[in-house]
Amino acid sequence: MAVYALTGFSLVSLLSFGYLSWDWMKPSLVADVATDPMEKSLPPTFTRPPHIIFILTDDQGYHDIGYHGSDIQTPTLDRLAAEGVKLENYYIQPICTPSRSQLITGRYQIHTGLQHSIIRPRQPNCLPLDQVTLPQKLQEAGYSTHMVGKWHLGFYKKECLPTRRGFDTFLGSLTGNVDYYTYDNCDGPGVCGYDLHEGEDVAWDQSGKYSTFLYAQRVSKILASHSPKEPIFIYVAFQAVHTPLQSPKEYIYRYRSMGNVARRKYAAMVTCMDEAVKNITWALKKYGYYDNSVIVFSTDNGGQTFSGGSNWPLRGRKGTYWEGGVRGIGFVHSPLIKRKRRTSWALVHITDWYPTLVSLARGNLSNVQGLDGYDVWPAISEGKESPRTEILHNIDPLYNHAKYGSLEDGFGIWNTAVQASIRVGEWKLLTGDPGYSDWIPPQTLTNFPGSWWNLERLTDGLRKSVWLFNITADPYERYDLSEQRPDVVRTLLMRLVHYNRTAIPVRYPAENPRAHPDFNGGAWGPWASEDDGEEWEGGREPLKSRNKKKKCKICKLRSFFRKLNTRLMSNRI
Numbered sequence: 081m082a083v084y085a086l087t088g089f090s091l092v093s094l095l096s097f098g099y100l101s102w103d104w105m106k107p108s109l110v111a112d113v114a115t116d117p118m119e120k121s122l123p124p125t126f127t128r129p130p131h132i133i134f135i136l137t138d139d140q141g142y143h144d145i146g147y148h149g150s151d152i153q154t155p156t157l158d159r160l161a162a163e164g165v166k167l168e169n170y171y172i173q174p175i176c177t178p179s180r181s182q183l184i185t186g187r188y189q190i191h192t193g194l195q196h197s198i199i200r201p202r203q204p205n206c207l208p209l210d211q212v213t214l215p216q217k218l219q220e221a222g223y224s225t226h227m228v229g230k231w232h233l234g235f236y237k238k239e240c241l242p243t244r245r246g247f248d249t250f251l252g253s254l255t256g257n258v259d260y261y262t263y264d265n266c267d268g269p270g271v272c273g274y275d276l277h278e279g280e281d282v283a284w285d286q287s288g289k290y291s292t293f294l295y296a297q298r299v300s301k302i303l304a305s306h307s308p309k310e311p312i313f314i315y316v317a318f319q320a321v322h323t324p325l326q327s328p329k330e331y332i333y334r335y336r337s338m339g340n341v342a343r344r345k346y347a348a349m350v351t352c353m354d355e356a357v358k359n360i361t362w363a364l365k366k367y368g369y370y371d372n373s374v375i376v377f378s379t380d381n382g383g384q385t386f387s388g389g390s391n392w393p394l395r396g397r398k399g400t401y402w403e404g405g406v407r408g409i410g411f412v413h414s415p416l417i418k419r420k421r422r423t424s425w426a427l428v429h430i431t432d433w434y435p436t437l438v439s440l441a442r443g444n445l446s447n448v449q450g451l452d453g454y455d456v457w458p459a460i461s462e463g464k465e466s467p468r469t470e471i472l473h474n475i476d477p478l479y480n481h482a483k484y485g486s487l488e489d490g491f492g493i494w495n496t497a498v499q500a501s502i503r504v505g506e507w508k509l510l511t512g513d514p515g516y517s518d519w520i521p522p523q524t525l526t527n528f529p530g531s532w533w534n535l536e537r538l539t540d541g542l543r544k545s546v547w548l549f550n551i552t553a554d555p556y557e558r559y560d561l562s563e564q565r566p567d568v569v570r571t572l573l574m575r576l577v578h579y580n581r582t583a584i585p586v587r588y589p590a591e592n593p594r595a596h597p598d599f600n601g602g603a604w605g606p607w608a609s610e611d612d613g614e615e616w617e618g619g620r621e622p623l624k625s626r627n628k629k630k631k632c633k634i635c636k637l638r639s640f641f642r643k644l645n646t647r648l649m650s651n652r653i
Contacts, residue, residue, distance in 0.1 A: 129221065129311040129441045130416055131373040133299075133360065134433070136183070136315070137353060137409075138176065138230060138322040139398060141383020143390040143522060144350055145409050150390070151522065152347045153334070156358040157411075160375065164413035165460050166423045171471055171503070172381055172430045174398060174405035174515070176232050176256055178474070179380040179430055180317070184233065184245070185211045186434025186453040188472050190579060193587035196478040199234045201255045201267040201604055202591035206234020207245065212448060214434050215246030218313045221443035224248055226302050228295045229317030232256050236595065238606045243279055251278050251298050253291075253319065255604050260291045260319065260326040265604060273597025275604040282603040290328060291319045292349070296356035300363040308368040311441065316360065320353040323387050327352055343522070346388025374414040374440060376433065381405060390522040395557040400515025401473050401501040403557055418461045426459040426466035427503075436460075472579050473501035478586055482512045485545030494573040496545040502575055506552035509572035511545055519556070548572070 144150050146158040147166070173179040177198040178189045184207065189195040192208050199205050207213070215225040227247040234240045235254040242250040253275045258265040263276040263286075276283045286294060299314055306312050331348035338344040357377075364370040382405040383389020384398040396402025410428065431453035438445055439455045452472075458464040476499045485497025490511070494500075499512035548562040548569050562569050594607045 128309075128372065129223070130414070131308070131311060131364075131369045132218070132223075132313045132437055132440065133364065133373060133375045134183075134313075134315050134437070135357060135360070135375065135377045136180075136229070136317045137377075137379050138317070138319055139381065139384050139387070139389060140321050140350065140353075140379045140409060141385075141389035141391045142379075142394050142404060142407055142409060143392045144321075144346075144383060148409070151338075152350045154350060154354040156354045156361065157377065160357070160361065160377065160413040161411040162421065164375075164411055164420060165417060167410035167412070167426070167428050167460070168423050169425045170378075170408050170410035170428045171406050171473070172379060172408035172410075173474070174381050174400055176230075176322075176380055180231075180233055181207055182429075182431045182452075183378075183433055184213045184215075186214065186431050186448075186451040187211070188431065188452045188474075188579075190472070190475055190583035191450060191452065193584050195474055195583070196476050196586050196588045198256060199232065200591065201265070202271070202593075202595035203234070204236045204589050204592050204595075204608060205587055206236060206240030208587070209239055213246045214437065215313060215315070217246075217434075217438045217443050217445075217448070218441050219246055219248075221311070221438070221441040223311045223313045223441060224306060225313045225315075226250075227315045227317070228252055228298045228302075229291075229315075230256070230319050230322075231317070235604070235606055236592070236608050237610070238280065239610075241280055241606065247315070249279065249302070251276075251283065251286075252295070252317065253277070257322050257324070258291075258319065259324060261288055263287055263291075271596060273600070273602055273604045277605070282601070282605065290326075290352075292352050292356050295319075296359045299360050303363045303367045303369060306367075308372070312369070313437075313441075318353055318356070320356075321346055321349040321389070323384070325349065325387060340388070342386075342388035343390075344388075371415050374412065374416060374437075376410075376412050376437075378410045378430065378433075379408045382407070385520045390520065392521050393519065393556050395519050396515060396517055397520070400517070401499070401510055402514055402517055403551070403555060405515065406473055406501075407555075412460050416461070419463045422463070424460060424463065426456065426464075427468045427471070428456050428459070428466060429453065429468060429471045432456045432468065470502065470504040470575065472576075473503065475500040475576060475580055475583060476512075478588060480513060482545040484543045485512055489545055490573055491570050493570075493577055500576050502572055502579070503551065504572055504575055506550050507568055507572060508549045508551045508557075509569065509576075510547040511573075511576070513545075514547070 144152050146154040147161055173182060175198055177194060181189060181192055181194050185192055192211060218225055225247050226249045227242045229252040231242055231252060231254050238244060254277060255265045255275050258275045263274055264272055265275045266272040274282060276286050295316060295318060299316055302314060325342060325345035327345055327348035331352045332345060335344045335347045364373055382391045382398045391397055391404030394404035394407055396404035398405055434453045435445055435451055435455045436457050440457060454467040456466055459466040479499040481497035485495060487495045489496040496511040501510045546562045546569060547560050548565060549557045550561060597604050600607055
């Protein structure tokens with residue numbers, strides 16, 4: 081029997097805060113009831129393809145939005161969600177690249193070779209070039225397509241860049257995380273470079289502008305220069321609220337009463353992002369797009385609890401296959417929705433946006449084979465049943481195998497040491513090592529970095545390699561039913577076997593020294609050509625940048641905390 085230990089907070093105190101009293105299955109606690117019956121009347125008929133604005137936030141925790149009971153102020157997101165459709169059975173991936181690749185391709189990562197980790201800055205890897213992307217399909221349908229924000233789908237060749245993958249314009253970063261003001265990114269000691277690009281050029285002149293503001297301003301500029309009579313798709317992939325924790329001081333001041341410094345900065349970044357969304361919505365109305373627009377809001381993965389994020393009351397965090405890593409915040413806001421102001425419990429996955437948005441755009445999907453996504457617009461707009469009944473969260477054959485897993489534990493059909501997870505109907509199965517498994521309430525204590533005293537920890541079950549949960553009845557994953565229901569375990573293992581037969585080899589090449597920013601004028605960017613291949617023999621020292629580079633503050637901070645952590649560990653030993 082599992083033993084749970086609460087330190088810092090008693091169970092009674094948690095109940096007094098209402099953390100454990102939230103009845104997940106009670107729609108009245110999360111749904112908004114229309115006060116005027118006419119508000120549910122049918123919207124105007126689609127006379128032309130709608131404008132599509134897809135907003136993706138980075139590392140925003142499940143708890144970190146107002147309508148999920150957060151102490152963080154998100155009035156714009158709350159209002160847009162309340163007037164639209166909240167997706168409370170919505171799934172994403174546990175880390176950056178997988179979510180973005182599945183959004184752009186409509187395919188599970190086992191079908192693009194990106195099932196392991198992320199695409200790192202020095203890897204000769206990117207979204208497979210044979211994949212027809214979402215913006216390419218929208219271009220075929222007559223859309224103007226624009227991307228603003230974080231790419232993180234590879235850039236070692238020019239063919240991998242956003243402007244070669246279906247976007248008419250691009251302003252943003254190519255790597256996974258940059259300084260919000262200087263746009264420096266370090267991929268290890270001394271491997272630092274500038275990462276803000278305008279199209280296929282380095283945007284040196286934009287340095288110093290806070291990225292959340294910069295990106296919102298660019299969206300407004302795009303809308304101002306385009307005609308609302310012509311369909312437009314804008315993919316806004318905010319850097320916020322990924323580390324480093326940086327925000328204008330006036331936003332931090334609002335949360336001065338928060339004792340936890342990381343949570344305070346994180347909250348400021350979320351509220352700043354909320355205001356950026358407000359400005360984008362205002363621009364849609366000002367320039368005549370709003371009445372024929374569809375706004376989709378999604379997070380990319382669970383929140384990182386070390387950096388101020390909270391996924392409470394879900395289990396786990398970013399980088400794990402527990403619900404805290406893969407259940408996302410999602411909603412759709414549009415005058416074109418037939419049944420507004422409600423909460424949808426339809427099963428939706430991030431791969432579903434590809435066929436859904438292409439269908440809304442009146443695009444052609446008949447020539448696209450192998451999609452894993454479904455058109456879920458009828459479920460969202462009309463409240464119909466979702467066509468999706470299962471989700472492959474992932475199968476990662478390269479992730480560290482669980483010490484206690486075996487083929488025998490998997491009924492001879494599946495090696496349970498392999499990290500994998502699948503949802504079928506109301507059941508969810510995990511094998512291998514699913515990742516950090518604690519339940520962490522919102523960080524309210526004064527400490528650094530993440531309120532270690534304020535958590536509920538599972539102290540048993542460390543020798544396991546198989547977990548089974550009824551997610552409908554137990555969304556917090558507190559009651560493992562794998563021993564009680566071996567029949568269900570076997571059935572779901574067979575589904576993993578089925579999917580694994582369709583998987584393509586993992587694409588995770590070794591890092592290439594040619595990628596060093598000092599070989600590329602001090603900036604991250606493409607380094608290989610069609611003739612180079614994926615292997616490069618160096619032998620030279622990095623060239624000095626011809627551009628005056630700024631010192632990488634991130635690298636210095638990482639070095640400082642690495643040394644500090646080493647000393648602390650030495651003292652403990």
